[in-house]
Amino acid sequence: MxxxxxxxxxxxxxxxxxxxxxxxxxxxxxxxxxxxxxxxxxxxxxxxxxxxxxxxxxxxxxxxxxxxxxxxxxxxxxxxxxxxxxxxxxxxxxxxxxxxxxxxxxxxxxxxxxxxxxxxxxxxKPLWRLLADRYRGGTADEAAWVYAAGGYYYPGKGIDGLLEEMKRYLGLGYSTVKMKIGGSPGVPLKDALPEDLRRIEAVLDLLDGDGSRLAVDVNGRFGLHAALAYAAALEPFGLRWYEEPLDPVDYATHATLAEHYAPPIATGENLFSMVDCRNLIRHGGLRPDRDILQFDPALSYGLVEYLRTLAMLEAHGWSPRRCVPHGGHQFALNIAVGLGLGGNESYPEVFAPFGGFADDVPVVDGRVRMPDAPGIGFEAKSALYAVFKDLAG
Missing domain, CATH: 3.30.390.10 (Enolase-like, N-terminal domain)
Known part of the structure; x- marks a missing residue:
């Protein structure tokens, strides 16, 4: 070669x-x-x-x-x-x-x-099949669980706009959605919690009150005081997870939060090596029976390093099913199916043309079945392939 x-x-x-x-x-x-x-x-x-x-x-x-x-x-x-x-x-x-x-x-x-x-x-071969053959004895998952990530802040977007966005995701076949919190435009952090609770409760009403179908994402903005205040308010909702409430490398503070917040915490998208991921596992107080690890192979030295990270997790008693990669891209989706992860993020409406999956691959009851296209399958996503095709000449 x-x-x-x-x-x-x-x-x-x-x-x-x-x-x-x-x-x-x-x-x-x-x-x-x-x-x-x-x-x-x-x-x-x-x-x-x-x-x-x-x-x-x-x-x-x-x-x-x-x-x-x-x-x-x-x-x-x-x-x-x-x-x-x-x-x-x-x-x-x-x-x-x-x-x-x-x-x-x-x-x-x-x-x-x-x-x-x-x-x-x-x-x-499709990448998911190659990975299953090389690393999992030929066994691949039949489909991957996916959730719709959105709920971003946007000029002029209020609760009505947020609800319309979430309705679109449900209409596309997603059963679980994620929204941003902690950053309402013009609202100081000390005053943000009441506004976020109104936004969360509105989306929960849309989901028939089922907190397990809603995740919230802070993108690392909080210190311990704000993270704990939000944790106390969020706990009764039984959310799917409370994502990246703290600086991603502040492991001791994560451990403190985990002592006070019983439902799932998700983090890891901004850790970019196996060693950093290992420090999170060793010192972050996360719980392998419920918490979610969002390491993104596209940002963290690629799949070669991600395989080392999965081996490290196994050595520390973590299942690959606790891994749900960040990024919403086809690469991680192939990895999820081929290596038996817990699922994958999806961006139905943002980060085009990189977000989302192949054009003719529907989401059904929150799950995606993989096509048999060779490679990662970029050629089956027309808008993205057009970008690559121009590059390759």
């Missing part, structure tokens, strides 16, 4: 939406096309980074693309002649010191995604 060509570009995903911490008015994403050639032929794999982190053209051009292009063909080839993405990963990380996880993990994750797309295409 050898890397023939790597192309990269930057795509806008800007939007007027906002969460409790940032707006998306200048958000971008890196896109790549990696062409691989071997005895079985040639294939081009595509990759991009998830929303919430910006494009990384500098890191890609200066360090990671040149290293990938110089990767040893022997390291890229498994004994059966198939593509070994871990060999490409090792080449990209040559001469990188431990620690410093963050932006470089995004750049490596973009290229890693493309390598896995190419690997599956070279074998003529």
């Amino acid at each position: 050898r890397i023939v060509e790597v192309k990269q570009g930057v795509a806008p995903i800007r939007s007027d939406i906002a969460n409790a911490y940032i707006d998306f008015s200048a958000m971008t994403a890196s896109i790549v096309a990696v062409t691989v050639e071997g005895d079985a032929g040639r294939a081009t794999g595509f990759g991009f980074n998830s929303n919430g982190r910006y494009a990384q053209p500098g890191l890609l051009a200066e360090r990671f693309v040149p290293r990938l292009l110089s990767a040893d063909p022997a390291a890229l080839t498994l004994p059966d002649g198939t593509l070994n993405p871990a060999g490409g990963w090792a080449a990209m990380m040559k001469n990188e010191k431990p620690g410093g996880h963050g932006e470089r993990s995004v750049a490596v994750g973009v290229l890693d995604m493309a390598l896995w797309d190419a690997a599956a295409k070279l074998e003529g």
Whole structure:
């Protein structure tokens, strides 16, 4: 196997939406096309980074693309002649010191995604099937549980607009929805709780009072005092989860919150290495019988590192079913089905064209069955494939 060509570009995903911490008015994403050639032929794999982190053209051009292009063909080839993405990963990380996880993990994750797309295409398989065959004895889930992530703040959007949005998601086949809290425009944090309770109660009325069908997301804005105040108010609702209430690397404060809030807590989307994830498991007080881990393989050095993270979780008594990746993209959806995760996020209306799944893949009762398209399946998502096709030329 050898890397023939790597192309990269930057795509806008800007939007007027906002969460409790940032707006998306200048958000971008890196896109790549990696062409691989071997005895079985040639294939081009595509990759991009998830929303919430910006494009990384500098890191890609200066360090990671040149290293990938110089990767040893022997390291890229498994004994059966198939593509070994871990060999490409090792080449990209040559001469990188431990620690410093963050932006470089995004750049490596973009290229890693493309390598896995190419690997599956070279074998003529969907990625979910390749993963099940390589790592799960051929067993893949029949479908993935998915939830609709939305409820962002938007200029002029009140409770009526929020409810109309949630109705659209339910009409698309989702049974569980997620909304943002902690950042109502013009409302100081100290006064935000009453407004958020009104928004939450309105959505719960739409869901027939079933709190297990609603998750709320703070995007790391709270300190301990606000997190505890919200926890006390949220607990009676029995929500699906209370997401990222605290700074993602403030593990001791997470442990304190977990002592006071019995329902599920979800976090992890802003941890970008196995070691950081391990620190969360060791020190964050999270509970393997209920809490949700949202590590995003596209942001955290890719699937090669995510496999290490899953092995670490197993060693610490956590099931992969507790993992529901952030990002709402087809890469994580393939991983969820192929490796038996607990589900996947979905963005039906935001972060186009990267959010959402293949065009002809419906959501039925909150679940998605995977198509048999080779690779990750980008070609079956017309708006996204148009972006990649322009890049690949």
